[in-house]
Amino acid sequence: MTDTKAPDSSRRSERSRRAIYDAALALVTEVGYGRTTIEGIAARAGVGKQTIYRWWPSKAAVLLEAFLDLADQAADGSYDFPDTGDLEADLKTVLRATVDEMNNPVYEGPTRALAAEGIVDPVLGSQFVEKLLEPPIRLYVQRLRSAEAAGALRPGLDPRTAVELFIGPLTHRWLLRTLPLTHEYADSIVEYALSGLSPRG
Amino acid sequence: MTDTKAPDSSRRSERSRRAIYDAALALVTEVGYGRTTIEGIAARAGVGKQTIYRWWPSKAAVLLEAFLDLADQAADGSYDFPDTGDLEADLKTVLRATVDEMNNPVYEGPTRALAAEGIVDPVLGSQFVEKLLEPPIRLYVQRLRSAEAAGALRPGLDPRTAVELFIGPLTHRWLLRTLPLTHEYADSIVEYALSGLSPRG
Amino acid sequence: MTDTKAPDSSRRSERSRRAIYDAALALVTEVGYGRTTIEGIAARAGVGKQTIYRWWPSKAAVLLEAFLDLADQAADGSYDFPDTGDLEADLKTVLRATVDEMNNPVYEGPTRALAAEGIVDPVLGSQFVEKLLEPPIRLYVQRLRSAEAAGALRPGLDPRTAVELFIGPLTHRWLLRTLPLTHEYADSIVEYALSGLSPRG
Amino acid sequence: MTDTKAPDSSRRSERSRRAIYDAALALVTEVGYGRTTIEGIAARAGVGKQTIYRWWPSKAAVLLEAFLDLADQAADGSYDFPDTGDLEADLKTVLRATVDEMNNPVYEGPTRALAAEGIVDPVLGSQFVEKLLEPPIRLYVQRLRSAEAAGALRPGLDPRTAVELFIGPLTHRWLLRTLPLTHEYADSIVEYALSGLSPRG
DNA sequence: CCGTAACCGAGACGGTACGTCTGGTCTTTGA
DNA sequence: TCAAAGACCAGACGTACCGTCTCGGTTACGG
Numbered sequence: 001m002t003d004t005k006a007p008d009s010s011r012r013s014e015r016s017r018r019a020i021y022d023a024a025l026a027l028v029t030e031v032g033y034g035r036t037t038i039e040g041i042a043a044r045a046g047v048g049k050q051t052i053y054r055w056w057p058s059k060a061a062v063l064l065e066a067f068l069d070l071a072d073q074a075a076d077g078s079y080d081f082p083d084t085g086d087l088e089a090d091l092k093t094v095l096r097a098t099v100d101e102m103n104n105p106v107y108e109g110p111t112r113a114l115a116a117e118g119i120v121d122p123v124l125g126s127q128f129v130e131k132l133l134e135p136p137i138r139l140y141v142q143r144l145r146s147a148e149a150a151g152a153l154r155p156g157l158d159p160r161t162a163v164e165l166f167i168g169p170l171t172h173r174w175l176l177r178t179l180p181l182t183h184e185y186a187d188s189i190v191e192y193a194l195s196g197l198s199p200r201g
Numbered sequence: 202m203t204d205t206k207a208p209d210s211s212r213r214s215e216r217s218r219r220a221i222y223d224a225a226l227a228l229v230t231e232v233g234y235g236r237t238t239i240e241g242i243a244a245r246a247g248v249g250k251q252t253i254y255r256w257w258p259s260k261a262a263v264l265l266e267a268f269l270d271l272a273d274q275a276a277d278g279s280y281d282f283p284d285t286g287d288l289e290a291d292l293k294t295v296l297r298a299t300v301d302e303m304n305n306p307v308y309e310g311p312t313r314a315l316a317a318e319g320i321v322d323p324v325l326g327s328q329f330v331e332k333l334l335e336p337p338i339r340l341y342v343q344r345l346r347s348a349e350a351a352g353a354l355r356p357g358l359d360p361r362t363a364v365e366l367f368i369g370p371l372t373h374r375w376l377l378r379t380l381p382l383t384h385e386y387a388d389s390i391v392e393y394a395l396s397g398l399s400p401r402g
Numbered sequence: 403m404t405d406t407k408a409p410d411s412s413r414r415s416e417r418s419r420r421a422i423y424d425a426a427l428a429l430v431t432e433v434g435y436g437r438t439t440i441e442g443i444a445a446r447a448g449v450g451k452q453t454i455y456r457w458w459p460s461k462a463a464v465l466l467e468a469f470l471d472l473a474d475q476a477a478d479g480s481y482d483f484p485d486t487g488d489l490e491a492d493l494k495t496v497l498r499a500t501v502d503e504m505n506n507p508v509y510e511g512p513t514r515a516l517a518a519e520g521i522v523d524p525v526l527g528s529q530f531v532e533k534l535l536e537p538p539i540r541l542y543v544q545r546l547r548s549a550e551a552a553g554a555l556r557p558g559l560d561p562r563t564a565v566e567l568f569i570g571p572l573t574h575r576w577l578l579r580t581l582p583l584t585h586e587y588a589d590s591i592v593e594y595a596l597s598g599l600s601p602r603g
Numbered sequence: 604m605t606d607t608k609a610p611d612s613s614r615r616s617e618r619s620r621r622a623i624y625d626a627a628l629a630l631v632t633e634v635g636y637g638r639t640t641i642e643g644i645a646a647r648a649g650v651g652k653q654t655i656y657r658w659w660p661s662k663a664a665v666l667l668e669a670f671l672d673l674a675d676q677a678a679d680g681s682y683d684f685p686d687t688g689d690l691e692a693d694l695k696t697v698l699r700a701t702v703d704e705m706n707n708p709v710y711e712g713p714t715r716a717l718a719a720e721g722i723v724d725p726v727l728g729s730q731f732v733e734k735l736l737e738p739p740i741r742l743y744v745q746r747l748r749s750a751e752a753a754g755a756l757r758p759g760l761d762p763r764t765a766v767e768l769f770i771g772p773l774t775h776r777w778l779l780r781t782l783p784l785t786h787e788y789a790d791s792i793v794e795y796a797l798s799g800l801s802p803r804g
Numbered sequence: 805c806c807g808t809a810a811c812c813g814a815g816a817c818g819g820t821a822c823g824t825c826t827g828g829t830c831t832t833t834g835a
Numbered sequence: 836t837c838a839a840a841g842a843c844c845a846g847a848c849g850t851a852c853c854g855t856c857t858c859g860g861t862t863a864c865g866g
Binding site for chain 2: 032033034112113115116117118119120122125126128129133134137151152153154155157158160161162164165167168169170171172173175176177178179185188189192193194195196197198199200
């Protein structure tokens with residue numbers, strides 16, 4: 001046995017959890033992920049270190065939950081994907097919004113830190129993907145299916161692969177900072193992906 | 202002035218540098234990036250810690266150089282991009298090779314570690330991009346220009362954006378581990394990007 | 403404020419303290435003071451370095467306490483000064499014992515090291531004097547006062563100065579190793595100091 | 604054989620030696636013995652480290668020589684001991700001068716440092732004693748012999764032991780800082796030692 | 805008068821230890 | 836009965852010096 005005891009989650013202090021979330025997010029934005037330490041979070045939250053170790057396995061896990069909590073509060077369940085009937089316009093709307101989010105300094109720091117951690121740590125990575133990335137991707141897939149039904153897409157395409165044709169390039173530029181992420185770039189991606197690079201017959 | 206003194210690189214020990222590269226790569230593959238320490242590298246290389254700190258600013262910088270050195274040795278100046286006249290086939294060849302590299306456990310560990318570090322540290326990130334990513338991208342751009350000249354591409358496309366339509370989705374799957382990276386996926390990306398997702402007129 | 407935090411001494415681990423004392427004394431006798439390091443003490447005591455730095459400001463301070471602890475154990479409260487009525491004999495007895503102690507290799511190493519450190523570091527020096535040197539000196543002073551009352555000493559002498567007439571020369575030979583420290587020397591000191599160097603009237 | 608080569612002292616750079624002496628003394632008075640390093644001396648003297656290691660075995664040896672050189676310059680060969688015919692007065696004159704020297708901050712730092720080092724390192728200690736302490740002691744011995752011849756001392760006394768009755772207590776107070784070193788103390792020592800502590804017959 | 809052998813300044817090197825910081829565990833204490 | 840507080844073992848951090856070792860440059864003999 002490694003775990004001597006499993007903590008009783010019903011007795012968990014809501015107060016402490018909130019304080020830990022707040023402290024973690026504040027520290028990450030103030031000093032960056034690398035200089036954020038568990039000791040620092042505990043001190044700032046007015047909480048014993050053990051209270052953190054009891055409930056989370058790592059600094060990244062704390063931050064992921066804190067970030068999800070933040071996102072939940074912001075989202076109010078408002079998750080949806082526009083469907084005006086014009087696929088190209090809808091995709092541009094969403095990708096431009098994504099670009100704005102990626103350029104928003106409030107989210108950028110923590111998200112980069114989590115993505116980086118997830119790249120190296122598969123367990124965290126899968127949580128990151130499942131909880132943060134998959135939900136919007138599923139909305140893309142839905143929208144593409146409806147477009148296919150409406151004859152706005154070639155039939156027989158794999159929707160997952162198609163989605164990645166849009167978000168792959170964006171993520172690439174964002175993570176690797178090769179070139180600036182702009183609305184124009186988002187528009188180009190949509191146009192190129194829909195029309196194809198080959199000359200039209 | 203930040204640096205009070207710059208070391209005299211003409212007196213640098215080639216022997217030590219090589220030993221440090223070897224030790225760094227070995228440790229990263231054996232115990233992972235997170236558990237690789239500068240002390241560990243120094244000990245394994247039979248080198249004083251100061252010899253590392255004298256020449257590199259961080260663990261990541263050591264590893265980046267070590268990895269570049271490794272790549273240089275492997276490459277033998279063989280960098281080129283196939284140009285058989287068949288753009289689609291050439292792109293598939295290259296993307297499949299990229300997939301193989303990304304799945305090769307020898308390169309995967311250090312590359313992920315460096316990418317992750319670069320995501321969080323802009324200075325390292327720009328070096329990572331410039332030294333590892335840009336060279337192949339420039340070959341893509343060349344190939345696309347030659348295709349455009351041959352009438353195999355729609356005229357007026359931005360070649361950088363076009364390149365990212367291919368490598369963006371691949372990088373996305375690789376870094377975020379959303380779905381397995383296969384040759385089939387590489388082929389699909391090429392086909393989708395060239396033909397476009399919209400129904401052909 | 404210099405000290406940001408003072409550790410809570412009520413939660414101090416007695417186990418660690420003992421282990422540190424033992425390790426420190428063992429190392430000093432085995433390899434000498436100069437080659438005794440805080441890292442070495444910590445390793446030998448099976449203790450984190452911080453546990454030493456938390457409670458002592460320096461290697462010398464650790465050793466002083468360890469040595470005092472050793473002396474306390476040895477002493478059993480047995481501190482006293484002979485008073486047979488024969489001042490000269492009593493002084494010879496005590497000075498001969500002091501000579502024996504100074505020649506005892508078990509005590510010599512640590513004591514010399516502490517004395518040397520105290521000579522250079524006034525803070526440590528005052529502790530060394532107060533805790534190790536003063537107690538026996540006070541016994542001398544008492545004995546001399548009783549001798550004065552008994553008419554065995556010239557009246558009006560400053561007892562501190564008188565004491566130093568005995569222990570000063572001994573300490574001088576011991577610290578500076580000018581000539582060997584023998585019982586004969588101790589006897590001579592007592593005789594010379596009591597009778598004076600001038601011809602008797 | 605341990606030393607492979609002995610350096611050729613005839614080719615030694617006088618310039619470097621002087622610069623090293625100056626740097627060593629300056630550093631010791633500025634930052635103290637403990638924080639004076641061979642690297643620091645070399646840098647300050649504008650000298651390669653090897654030039655120090657070539658000619659001296661240790662930091663203490665450098666400082667001892669530097670200090671002897673300083674003393675030689677100050678002394679101008681003026682070494683002598685007053686002999687007015689009044690032994691008590693002569694001794695007080697000399698001891699008061701010694702007290703002044705011990706209290707002189709210019710000499711105090713380096714001398715304490717050397718004494719401390721000599722206490723722990725027997726080789727250095729014997730050099731310290733032989734070169735700095737013995738010469739004046741020999742003058743004392745001479746003066747005491749002349750006093751004995753003049754009938755100012757009890758016959759048959761061991762002059763070395765007698766000398767230590769004077770300088771032992773002084774050294775004791777100086778090194779251990781038990782009580783302040785004053786001219787009055789010097790006078791008392793002379794009086795007590797000459798007349799003795801016992802009541803005069 | 806010209807090599808050659810040494811010292812010299814400079815500083816990179818393999819190391820050791822420093823004192824600090826953080827990770828994760830274990831213990832005590834107050835509410 | 837839990838959580839705050841924080842001491843504990845462990846060990847990496849980056850720095851400072853150690854003493855050794857080249858490396859050119861510069862004297863200063865000795866053939």
